[in-house]
Amino acid sequence: xxxxxxxxxxxxxxxxxxxxxxxxxxxxxxxxxxxxxxxxxxxxxxxxxxxxxxxxxxxxxxxxxxxxxxxxxxxxxxxxxxxxxxxxxxxxxxxxxxxxxxxxxxxxxxx
Amino acid sequence: xxxxxxxxxxxxxxxxxxxxxxxxxxxxxxxxxxxxxxxxxxxxxxxxxxxxxxxxxxxxxxxxxxxxxxxxxxxxxxxxxxxxxxxxxxxxxxxxxxxxxxxxxxxxxxx
DNA sequence: CGGCATCCGATATGATACTG
DNA sequence: CAGTATCATATCGGATGCCG
Numbered sequence: 001x002x003x004x005x006x007x008x009x010x011x012x013x014x015x016x017x018x019x020x021x022x023x024x025x026x027x028x029x030x031x032x033x034x035x036x037x038x039x040x041x042x043x044x045x046x047x048x049x050x051x052x053x054x055x056x057x058x059x060x061x062x063x064x065x066x067x068x069x070x071x072x073x074x075x076x077x078x079x080x081x082x083x084x085x086x087x088x089x090x091x092x093x094x095x096x097x098x099x100x101x102x103x104x105x106x107x108x109x110x111x
Numbered sequence: 112x113x114x115x116x117x118x119x120x121x122x123x124x125x126x127x128x129x130x131x132x133x134x135x136x137x138x139x140x141x142x143x144x145x146x147x148x149x150x151x152x153x154x155x156x157x158x159x160x161x162x163x164x165x166x167x168x169x170x171x172x173x174x175x176x177x178x179x180x181x182x183x184x185x186x187x188x189x190x191x192x193x194x195x196x197x198x199x200x201x202x203x204x205x206x207x208x209x210x211x212x213x214x215x216x217x218x219x220x221x222x
Numbered sequence: 223c224g225g226c227a228t229c230c231g232a233t234a235t236g237a238t239a240c241t242g
Numbered sequence: 243c244a245g246t247a248t249c250a251t252a253t254c255g256g257a258t259g260c261c262g
Contacts, residue, residue, distance in 0.1 A: 003155060005216070008209025009133045009201060014219065019235070022120045035244050044114060046236050051245065060218050073242080073243045082214070089207035090120060096200035098119025103193070105116070107171050108125065130255070146224050157256050162225065184223045184262080 015060055015086060018053045020045050022090065025079070028063065029087045032078035062086060126171055126197060129164045131156050133201065136190070139174065140198045143189035173197060 005011040016022050020042055027033055027041045039050055054077055057063040062083035068074040079087060097104065116122040127133050131153055138144055138152045150161055165188055168174040173194035179185040190198060208215065 005208075005212065006134055007137060007205060008207065008212055009137060009205035010208070011212055011215045012204045012208030013127065013133050015215065016124065022124050023117055026118060026120060039244095044236095046238095047245070048237090048247090049235060052235090061214070067244095073245085075244060082211070085211075086207060089203045092200045092203050093123045094118060094120035096119065096197060097116075097121070097123030100193070100196075101116065101119055101122055103172070104122045104126065155256095158225070159227095159257090160255060163255095178224090184225080186224060 012086070012089070015062065016090070018049075018056065020049065021053055021057065024053060024057065025062070025083065025087050025090065026094075028077060028079050029084070032066075032076040035075050035077070038077065057083070123197070123200070126173065127201070129160075129167065131160065132164055132168065135164060135168065136173070136194065136198050136201065139188060139190050140195070143177075143187040146186050146188070149188065168194070 005014070016025070023042055024038065027038055033041070035050070035054075038054075039045065039047065042050070054063065054065070058065050058077075061080055064078050064080050066076045066078070068076070116125070127136070134153055135149065138149055144152070146161070146165075149165075150156060150158065153161070165174060165176065169176050169188075172191055175189050175191050175194075177187045177189070179187070
């Protein structure tokens with residue numbers, strides 16, 4: 001954005017600006033997820049972008065990253081309290097999207 | 112996006128993806144606004160982007176465009192019922208942003 | 223006043239190959 | 243498995259000038 005926030009709304013939107021962030025939020029909202037797991041849950045996302053988004057969201061304190069030093073590398077990502085509260089704030093928007101999905105698909109006609 | 116919606120949330124986010132769309136939503140939520148008025152309300156936006164966003168939002172049936180054929184050109188933009196319902200769905204997110212503005216500014220440090 | 227056309231740079235996203 | 247590095251592309255946003 002690179003501009004002072006005019007209201008809380010664009011500050012909030014700034015946190016979910018990435019192409020896949022709300023989906024990541026959704027994927028992690030009820031359980032921790034591993035890197036490869038998230039990749040499978042978001043078909044089409046590249047490893048690079050997944051890494052970038054997770055790093056940004058961690059920097060934003062929305063997600064927690066926990067690395068386990070075992071024989072097989074394992075990293076788990078989960079929502080922080082802050083991230084959970086963001087997810088809660090997004091629920092009405094999600095409900096709105098679900099409710100009007102048909103209409104949205106009509107005007108947008110995504111693949 | 113060019114990808115089928117996985118849940119209502121990313122469908123909704125798809126509608127507010129533009130850099131200034133939530134601000135436009137906010138600017139119009141309580142009264143119709145003229146083109147030049149919106150430009151003044153969103154310092155920094157270019158005419159081109161303003162035009163593009165308004166056209167997209169009109170195509171998305173979020174805003175209504177009304178052109179008056181008078182001696183002086185006049186066009187008014189206002190939220191449709193659909194746009195108003197979207198604005199309502201965004202309120203918790205706006206409240207979240209307002210509530211955590213300090214923290215967001217901390218991790219993001221915008222201009 | 224309310225646009226549209228064009229060009230340009232910045233940023234976001236993606237494909238592929240390689241590594242600890 | 244969980245990344246990193248590099249290269250390429252796409253989309254977004256901005257500046258400028260012109261028009262009814």
